[in-house]
Amino acid sequence: MSRGLTVGQYLPGESVIHRLDPRTKIAIVSVYVLALFIINNPWGYVAAVVFAVVALALSAVPLRYMLDGIKPILVLILLTLTLNVFMTPGTPIWRFGRVVATREGLITGGFLAFRLILLIAVTSLLTLTTSPVALTDGLERLLKPFARLGLPAHELAMMMTIALRFIPTLLEEAEKIMKAQMARGTDFESGNLVRRTKALIPLLVPLFISSFRRADELAMAMEARGYHGGAGRTRFRQLRVGPADYVAGAVTAVFVAGLVYLRFR
Amino acid sequence: MPVTVGGVSHTYLEKTPFEARALVDVSLEVADGEFVGIIGPTGSGKSTLIQIIDGLIRPTAGRVVVDGLDLSVKANLREVRRRVGLIFQYPEHQLFEETVTADVAFGPKNLGLPEGEVAERVREALRLVGLDPDRIGPRSPFALSGGQMRRAAIAGVLAMRPRLLILDEPAAGLDPRGREEILGYVRRLHKDLRQTVVLVSHHMEDVARLADRVVVMHRGKVVMDGPTAEVFTAGDRLRELGLRVPAVTELMLRLKERGWPLATDALTIEEAARRIIAAARAGAGRSGPAGGAPDERPGESPTGGGHR
Numbered sequence: 055m056s057r058g059l060t061v062g063q064y065l066p067g068e069s070v071i072h073r074l075d076p077r078t079k080i081a082i083v084s085v086y087v088l089a090l091f092i093i094n095n096p097w098g099y100v101a102a103v104v105f106a107v108v109a110l111a112l113s114a115v116p117l118r119y120m121l122d123g124i125k126p127i128l129v130l131i132l133l134t135l136t137l138n139v140f141m142t143p144g145t146p147i148w149r150f151g152r153v154v155a156t157r158e159g160l161i162t163g164g165f166l167a168f169r170l171i172l173l174i175a176v177t178s179l180l181t182l183t184t185s186p187v188a189l190t191d192g193l194e195r196l197l198k199p200f201a202r203l204g205l206p207a208h209e210l211a212m213m214m215t216i217a218l219r220f221i222p223t224l225l226e227e228a229e230k231i232m233k234a235q236m237a238r239g240t241d242f243e244s245g246n247l248v249r250r251t252k253a254l255i256p257l258l259v260p261l262f263i264s265s266f267r268r269a270d271e272l273a274m275a276m277e278a279r280g281y282h283g284g285a286g287r288t289r290f291r292q293l294r295v296g297p298a299d300y301v302a303g304a305v306t307a308v309f310v311a312g313l314v315y316l317r318f319r
Numbered sequence: 320m321p322v323t324v325g326g327v328s329h330t331y332l333e334k335t336p337f338e339a340r341a342l343v344d345v346s347l348e349v350a351d352g353e354f355v356g357i358i359g360p361t362g363s364g365k366s367t368l369i370q371i372i373d374g375l376i377r378p379t380a381g382r383v384v385v386d387g388l389d390l391s392v393k394a395n396l397r398e399v400r401r402r403v404g405l406i407f408q409y410p411e412h413q414l415f416e417e418t419v420t421a422d423v424a425f426g427p428k429n430l431g432l433p434e435g436e437v438a439e440r441v442r443e444a445l446r447l448v449g450l451d452p453d454r455i456g457p458r459s460p461f462a463l464s465g466g467q468m469r470r471a472a473i474a475g476v477l478a479m480r481p482r483l484l485i486l487d488e489p490a491a492g493l494d495p496r497g498r499e500e501i502l503g504y505v506r507r508l509h510k511d512l513r514q515t516v517v518l519v520s521h522h523m524e525d526v527a528r529l530a531d532r533v534v535v536m537h538r539g540k541v542v543m544d545g546p547t548a549e550v551f552t553a554g555d556r557l558r559e560l561g562l563r564v565p566a567v568t569e570l571m572l573r574l575k576e577r578g579w580p581l582a583t584d585a586l587t588i589e590e591a592a593r594r595i596i597a598a599a600r601a602g603a604g605r606s607g608p609a610g611g612a613p614d615e616r617p618g619e620s621p622t623g624g625g626h627r
Contacts, residue, residue, distance in 0.1 A: 233375045234413040237405040238475060239429030241397070256425065259415035263461070 063119070064185050070298055071113035071183045076192025078299040082306045083180045089310050090169050098316045099168055105309050106176055113183050123178030124171055131167045138163025186218040187291075195293060201284075208284025216272070224265065231260045320386045320402060320482035320515050322349040322372055327381030328539075329367055341367040342378070343539040349483070349517060354509045356530030356547065357519045360561045363536040365519045366408075369485045372517075373405040386482065401430055404481025408488045410472035411465070419445070419463070419471045420456040426479040437478075444478035445471075448504050466497035473501070477508075484508065485517040490525065502529065527551055527565040527586045535560065548584035567591045574598075 066072075071079075086105070093099055110120060144158030181189065194211035201207045232242065235256045242253050324347040331339045342364045349355050357365050370376040371383060374396040383390040385399045407413070416422035420441055427437045442452040448470040450456075455463070460471050473489065486505065490498040506529055508514040520526050526533060526547070533550040535543035537560045543550050551557070554564045554572050564572065571583040571591060581598050585591040 230407065231413055233370065234405075234407045234410065236375060237373055237400060237403075237407070238413075238426040239397075239401060239479065241429075256413075256415050260413055263415075264412055 063182065065115055065119060065182045066185070067114055067183065069112060069114045069183070071109060071179070073298065074183075074302055075293055075295050075299050076184050076188040077196055077293060078295065078302055079180055079184055080189070080192050080196060082302060083176055085306055085310060086176055087173055089313050090172055092313055092317050093165075093169070094317055098313050099165065101309060101312055101316070102172055106172055106179075109176070109179060113179060115179065115182050119182055120175050120178055123182075124174050127170065127174055131170050134170070135163040135167045138166060187215060190215045190218070191289075191291065191293060206284075208287070212284075220265075220268070223268070224261070227264055228257065228261055231257055231264075320349075321351055322347070322386075322483065323382075323384045324348070324368070324372065325382040325384075327368075327371060327378045327383060329364075329371065329376065329378045329380075333379060341539055342371075345381070345536075345539070345541050347534060347541060347544070349515065352513045352515055354516045354518070354529060354531045356526035356533045357517060357536060358521070358523065358526055358533060358562060359536030361521075362538075364539040365536055366487060368536070369405060369487060369517065369519060372483075372485065373403045374399045375405070401479065402482045404476040404479055404484045406473055406476050406484070406486045406489060408491055409469075410476070410489075411460075411468035413475075414460040414468060414472055417459060418457050419450070419460050420452070422460050422471065423475045423478050426475055430479060440478045440480065441474075444474040447477055447508065448474045449500065450474065466493055466500065469493065469497070469501065470504070473504075483515045483517065485519070487519045488521065489518070490520075490522065498525075505529065523551070523563050523565040524567075527568065535562070537561075548586055551586065552583050 086102075090102060093102060110117065139155045139159040140153055142156050142159030142162055144156035146154045147157050147160070148155040184192070190211040193214070194207050197205060197207035197210065236242065238256075240253055240256055242250070242257075244250075245253070324345060327342055327345045328340070329342040331337075331341055345364070345368060347368075357368070359365050367376060371378050371390075372385060374385075374390050377390070386402055388395040388399050388402075390396065390399060414422050416425060423441045423444055424437050427440050432440070441456070445452040445456060450467065450470055455467065455471070460468060463471060469489075473486075476484070484505075489505065490501045493501065502525055505516060505518065509516050509529070516529075518526060518530060530547050532545065533543070533547045534541055535550060535557070542560065543553070543556065551564055551568045552572075554568065557564055563569075565586065567585055567588055567590075568583065571581055571585055571594070574595070575581050575583050579595075579598050580601065581594055585594050
């Protein structure tokens with residue numbers, strides 16, 4: 055029901071990017087994010103932008119969805135930009151009393167903002183083109199080697215799947231309870247902060263109670279169907295690495311090698 | 320409390336790919352002291368309609384006037400919510416206070432009533448639903464049985480003394496005894512206190528027994544609206560809409576089909592029995608229809624399994 059919730063939103067599609075193995079996508083995004091931090095010159099940024107634009111074009115995801123993902127962190131980006139512009143010592147380009155904007159500040163701030171935007175854009179492209187189930191599947195497989203070190207990979211992935219599955223359910227439930235309490239005269243919309251916070255109690259208490267009830271019921275239903283954790287569990291959906299994955303991996307490798315060269319030449 | 324719904328349409332998530340038309344040009348009147356039943360298959364727009372009447376959803380088109388207050392005026396919404404008591408499905412899910420008394424008092428307190436008045440209303444409301452204010456009142460609502468929780472939640476709305484009471488499937492998920500109890504209280508509110516009631520239900524028997532008038536909804540439209548007996552006698556039409564006729568009416572319709580000289584508008588078992596006895600007596604002199612053939616449709620019981 056709720057619009058504007060694009061974080062983690064999945065946009066079903068049939069593009070090359072959609073069909074990549076989730077493990078490949080997670081790995082590429084992780085590498086890309088790390089690579090963003092070794093860039094120290096404009097050409098590196100050009101390469102990073104080209105990489106992101108090509109990925110976006112291949113995914114056929116409308117640009118609007120990616121921008122929606124960036125919107126929530128816009129404040130953060132502006133803040134870092136402003137702080138950098140005014141706090142970095144260097145050649146002054148503009149001054150207002152004791153506050154001085156510097157050229158160096160503008161450059162570092164600009165690059166930093168750019169880095170953040172690219173980071174969010176590419177990670178949101180991952181969630182936009184990968185269904186939550188595939189995402190957690192991929193994550194589970196990637197974490198599997200760490201299971202020997204005692205990391206509960208399967209359980210973590212299962213928890214994530216369940217959490218994602220219940221977001222819409224909880225939203226719906228919250229809306230229902232909110233309406234029921236509004237029918238009993240609660241006013242969620244007016245009053246000062248204290249009043250508004252207090253008005254949330256009749257919403258939050260039933261929401262918590264129903265969450266616990268749902269958790270209980272789900273656990274029981276899972277056990278009734280023989281669920282007993284990760285050991286020995288087979289999968290309905292097999293993850294398979296195909297030619298496209300190798301190509302994507304190779305392209306990423308070249309991209310990273312290029313960035314490393316640009317930095318250390 | 321009179322309600323006028325005029326040409327109301329509502330579309331969820333308008334202008335998005337998820338657009339869904341819930342109501343299409345719905346008009347409806349509820350008069351003071353009336354008991355109106357609203358029936359219709361799942362997704363026919365019943366829940367949307369009652370939420371619009373309570374000012375919880377603002378319709379995309381049309382006019383709603385509740386007790387003289389026009390709902391298109393935003394300032395009227397709060398007042399309308401005070402006068403209309405809306406009991407959602409599974410109302411026990413809205414309980415949140417530490418004691419039953421405190422929970423029932425939540426609504427009246429929101430009305431800004433003095434404490435003495437609140438306490439008095441809480442006791443009255445609990446009694447109306449058959450809960451002892453001294454015994455049940457101090458307990459935690461979460462320690463009650465399912466049926467008691469449901470009744471405590473309903474008391475929470477009754478304590479606001481709504482002039483119009485709207486109930487959405489008040490007996491859903493209760494055992495037959497719990498169902499009888501809840502509906503008994505609703506009936507008494509209407510009969511003894513002249514409470515205006517709108518009851519939304521899938522359960523044809525309940526609507527048949529309680530309502531004076533029945534409104535049938537289908538795909539967001541009002542398709543039938545008339546006195547209860549009249550609506551339920553139109554068995555074929557209801558079946559077409561994917562609804563069932565109450566078992567009693569079904570029996571009467573089938574007997575009539577086989578040539579019994581019956582009026583088919585009986586809505587309770589007692590009424591039906593009286594009609595059948597009268598018909599049997601009248602026919603006793605002649606060869607009579609009473610010697611009817613055995614059921615020509617074996618395997619299909621006219622009393623049908625449960626509600627949908």
